[in-house]
Amino acid sequence: MERVRRKYVLTGNYAAAYAALHSRVEVVAAYPITPQTTIVEKIDELISKGEYNTTMIRVESEHSAMAAAIGASAAGARAFTATASHGLFYMYENIWWAANSRLPVVASFVTRALAPPWNIWSDHQDVYALRDSGWILFLARNAQEVYDLIIQAFKIAEDDEVRLPVGVAHDAFIVSHTSEPVEMPMQDEIDSFLPPPEHIKPLLDPENPVSVGNLPTAEQHYMLRKNIWDCIIYSLSVIRRVGREYTELTGRNYGELIPAYKTEDAEYILVTSGAMGGDAEDAVDVLRDMGIRAGHLSIRLFRPFPHDELIDKVADSKAILVFNRGVSMGLGGVITADIRDSISKEALSIPVYDFIVGLGGVEVSKDDFIKAVHDLKTGKLDMKKTYYLMGGEYV
Amino acid sequence: MPEVMYPIAKPAPGSAGKTGYWRWQKPVIIREKCTRCGLCWIYCPDSAYELDEEGYPIVLYDWCKGCGICAHECPVDAIKMVDEYGEG
Numbered sequence: 001m002e003r004v005r006r007k008y009v010l011t012g013n014y015a016a017a018y019a020a021l022h023s024r025v026e027v028v029a030a031y032p033i034t035p036q037t038t039i040v041e042k043i044d045e046l047i048s049k050g051e052y053n054t055t056m057i058r059v060e061s062e063h064s065a066m067a068a069a070i071g072a073s074a075a076g077a078r079a080f081t082a083t084a085s086h087g088l089f090y091m092y093e094n095i096w097w098a099a100n101s102r103l104p105v106v107a108s109f110v111t112r113a114l115a116p117p118w119n120i121w122s123d124h125q126d127v128y129a130l131r132d133s134g135w136i137l138f139l140a141r142n143a144q145e146v147y148d149l150i151i152q153a154f155k156i157a158e159d160d161e162v163r164l165p166v167g168v169a170h171d172a173f174i175v176s177h178t179s180e181p182v183e184m185p186m187q188d189e190i191d192s193f194l195p196p197p198e199h200i201k202p203l204l205d206p207e208n209p210v211s212v213g214n215l216p217t218a219e220q221h222y223m224l225r226k227n228i229w230d231c232i233i234y235s236l237s238v239i240r241r242v243g244r245e246y247t248e249l250t251g252r253n254y255g256e257l258i259p260a261y262k263t264e265d266a267e268y269i270l271v272t273s274g275a276m277g278g279d280a281e282d283a284v285d286v287l288r289d290m291g292i293r294a295g296h297l298s299i300r301l302f303r304p305f306p307h308d309e310l311i312d313k314v315a316d317s318k319a320i321l322v323f324n325r326g327v328s329m330g331l332g333g334v335i336t337a338d339i340r341d342s343i344s345k346e347a348l349s350i351p352v353y354d355f356i357v358g359l360g361g362v363e364v365s366k367d368d369f370i371k372a373v374h375d376l377k378t379g380k381l382d383m384k385k386t387y388y389l390m391g392g393e394y395v
Numbered sequence: 396m397p398e399v400m401y402p403i404a405k406p407a408p409g410s411a412g413k414t415g416y417w418r419w420q421k422p423v424i425i426r427e428k429c430t431r432c433g434l435c436w437i438y439c440p441d442s443a444y445e446l447d448e449e450g451y452p453i454v455l456y457d458w459c460k461g462c463g464i465c466a467h468e469c470p471v472d473a474i475k476m477v478d479e480y481g482e483g
Binding site for chain 2: 101160161162163203209211212213214215216217223224227230231234
């Protein structure tokens, strides 16, 4: 069936702004920081044109931005914020308040390196720091995914059995400030997919007074964290269901949580997250032209980690090469550790190799991936090592 | 399917447990000095005061955290803060 669509040329940041407003978000609270600024500017611009019934709260810091989003969400409003890097870390305390209060806040995180030295370019270290909080975390590859995942994020977060905040991350500049075509459903289609915010259960209700987050016993605290575990594990089924519904609406495939490229018969599987996935797929094509059966997986959903889907997709491979845009100092690549956890839980014997790439916005190209596969095939790599690969060289 | 737990407390006496355990000093009313003005009852931040039939204050020691605000506010020094565990 041919549907009428809106198709604009948008940056990743503008895609995030449109997605929030098309989701009929009621409250946006944000503080500007490079490379997030144009998300909030665009939202403000569109609100000022009178096209959206959204309140923008101009706060004095990111800590307050998340606090305002938490307050709005606790009152039952649909709330959104956006930040990056140092702003995210200034917000960090309230990241946990949002998760532990079970508030369906949705946030757009533009990944950026942490200082010192000052750096505004992309790496994923900032978003990796949210890993253990209880937020559901997506890493988008392009502006289209930014748009699509934010619309889905509200539906996932507000699910009565999930009730967890959702973050959708995208790479600084590579996605945030690069323009590409973005197809958007018509507003009535989005409204039929995402129910109006009135369905959100308010935590704060003047008719039924409660206090949020005061002092319980140690055992109650333990059970509240255990409950987040139960709900975030359950959320995998909600994320899949919402993804299938969105696929039906748009024809774009969100049934997969780890999109795969040529992995069916692959011996060597490259694993990436975020924008570098496109370069990895180019590398797969080059390697296949050379007769090497390579494939690629993009970790689109970072938390909860989609263990079953990963295992399905790597079970028949000979080796997995994981490329991380962030490192856990003294351990290795953050996503490498996740992949090794899954391999170990299934008692599989597939070797997993660890690469750190693109820190501080260093260019990641297809040549880096091709070199890694060649070095593995020629027996030059040690599984116990973490390889720092920059510009086609180990450093 | 899990049921979501929220970190909320409904207002009720002692919803955070018997906070009297936190106390190291307790307020003691000197009945002879008390003018029954009720300021201790008004100022207590934990509602750990009741007034008896004659209007004299009663401290609810299960909940009183020993903050001393009542003793500080008493206009006639009719509330004395006494160490819970004696001197030293």
